[in-house]
Amino acid sequence: MSLLQKIQHQRHDFTHRAFDRHIRLGVTGLSGSGKTAFITSLVYQLTQGDHPANLPFFDVVREQRYLGGKLSAQLPDMPRFPLEQNLQYLLQASPQWPPSTVGSSRLGLQLRYKATTGLRARLQSHSELSLDIIDYPGEWLLDLPLMEMSYQQWCEFSWQLFNREHRAALAQPFLQQLQDADLANDGELYVQQLTDSYKQLLQQYHDLPGAYLNQPGRLLVPGPLAGAPMLQLFPLLPQQAAQNTALVAKLTQHYDSYCKHVIKPFYRRYFAALDRQVILVDCLSALNAGYAATQELRQALRLILQSFNYGPSSLLSRLFKPQISKVLFAATKADHTTPEQHKALTLLLQQLLQQPLKHSQYQAATTEAMAIAAIRSSNSGFVQLDGLAQPCISGSTLQHEAVTYFPGDVPTNLPTPALFAQHQFAFIPLAPLPWQEPEPLPHVRMDHVLQFILGDKLR
Numbered sequence: 001m002s003l004l005q006k007i008q009h010q011r012h013d014f015t016h017r018a019f020d021r022h023i024r025l026g027v028t029g030l031s032g033s034g035k036t037a038f039i040t041s042l043v044y045q046l047t048q049g050d051h052p053a054n055l056p057f058f059d060v061v062r063e064q065r066y067l068g069g070k071l072s073a074q075l076p077d078m079p080r081f082p083l084e085q086n087l088q089y090l091l092q093a094s095p096q097w098p099p100s101t102v103g104s105s106r107l108g109l110q111l112r113y114k115a116t117t118g119l120r121a122r123l124q125s126h127s128e129l130s131l132d133i134i135d136y137p138g139e140w141l142l143d144l145p146l147m148e149m150s151y152q153q154w155c156e157f158s159w160q161l162f163n164r165e166h167r168a169a170l171a172q173p174f175l176q177q178l179q180d181a182d183l184a185n186d187g188e189l190y191v192q193q194l195t196d197s198y199k200q201l202l203q204q205y206h207d208l209p210g211a212y213l214n215q216p217g218r219l220l221v222p223g224p225l226a227g228a229p230m231l232q233l234f235p236l237l238p239q240q241a242a243q244n245t246a247l248v249a250k251l252t253q254h255y256d257s258y259c260k261h262v263i264k265p266f267y268r269r270y271f272a273a274l275d276r277q278v279i280l281v282d283c284l285s286a287l288n289a290g291y292a293a294t295q296e297l298r299q300a301l302r303l304i305l306q307s308f309n310y311g312p313s314s315l316l317s318r319l320f321k322p323q324i325s326k327v328l329f330a331a332t333k334a335d336h337t338t339p340e341q342h343k344a345l346t347l348l349l350q351q352l353l354q355q356p357l358k359h360s361q362y363q364a365a366t367t368e369a370m371a372i373a374a375i376r377s378s379n380s381g382f383v384q385l386d387g388l389a390q391p392c393i394s395g396s397t398l399q400h401e402a403v404t405y406f407p408g409d410v411p412t413n414l415p416t417p418a419l420f421a422q423h424q425f426a427f428i429p430l431a432p433l434p435w436q437e438p439e440p441l442p443h444v445r446m447d448h449v450l451q452f453i454l455g456d457k458l459r
């Protein structure tokens, strides 16, 4: 893009924002929660799926006022969300899930519609809304609490976490290495060697179902920060971090730089500009992984929600003036359950979020929780069992084996350890349903999602 084009684009951008014709939508969730599938579906529904039969609860489409959406020119400042590549995976004869995005990406859309009210409806044949979708890892929001902790407090927090039942065994080799560590040695090679061991541990936790709280967020996905000294960072044992030694001093310095040069700028540059936010949560995988996993998911969500706490004394309002007015919490992969369980899945999500959402400081933004499947992988129906109609779903496993079964009930409350001891939840992953263009991309409740996020702006 030439400088002139860039300036024109920015002016267009500014005019749209000034007249409230521009929405910056953040999409986040912990790794594997469904961000890639969600954005692929959202954009496809807005550009190709705009039929009332496909999006019955999206007012602008149902009222036949939607004139279509198209991708807009990409600004060169951020990686582009790989929409076209993702669709290719879904269009294969044996469809596959697209690979998860890593780091942050962006996609811009221009939406056209006929306004119903106001000056716009009278003066213009059509109105436009530009939508910027910004995808970023939920793990980056897990970094916010670091800003209110010292390096030593972070070490205490981390080792409390690593000592938990589902994490302790994996932490053993790193624990051993730290117990033998030379705290007077702050040499480059030595610090890097210990950082590499911690990275290895984080990678193992990342691959362990139910270990959500992995900090710092950029150690595994450094992006442009790769090689920066502040990423030489790991939690020493709490009793070590309390000592006054060269290694402790160096790690404390790196920790403070990480807070100042990574966390703060992320909130100032990206987060502060968001108008609306979708937070995706995979509750079913946490149930599959057991009690410790559901507890850790709850704790991670509580930390993530701190980023939406805009009370006058909150850390964020001291950093900038947040403007997020709507937050949607979506329990993803609802198609791994039968439809009559979706209500329970929504209640479970609400329970996971309940405590923080009750606080009045979150009421600045309108929030909603719902159970969705961005890209449907099952069909639902009934089988006759002992003369009774039993709900079931049918689809294909990730190995493309056809299956029909009842996946079980979703609890409406967080189950107790006793229940987990008796019952193994098994919501098994399924492959996307076969799909060909121009058929609509099958989903569950993406029309409700669109209505919540965009409905008021498309009147």
Ligand code: GDP
Pocket: 029, 030, 031, 032, 033, 034, 035, 036, 037, 038, 097, 098, 099, 100, 101, 332, 333, 334, 335, 336, 372, 373, 374, 375, 376, 377, 429, 430
């Ligand atoms: P990300 O890491 O947050 O980008 O997550 P992805 O979108 O890559 O999703 C991770 C995995 O979850 C996918 O590979 C699928 O197996 C599964 N998944 C995501 N969305 C859906 C959905 O709508 N339905 C079903 N059945 N599975 C999904």
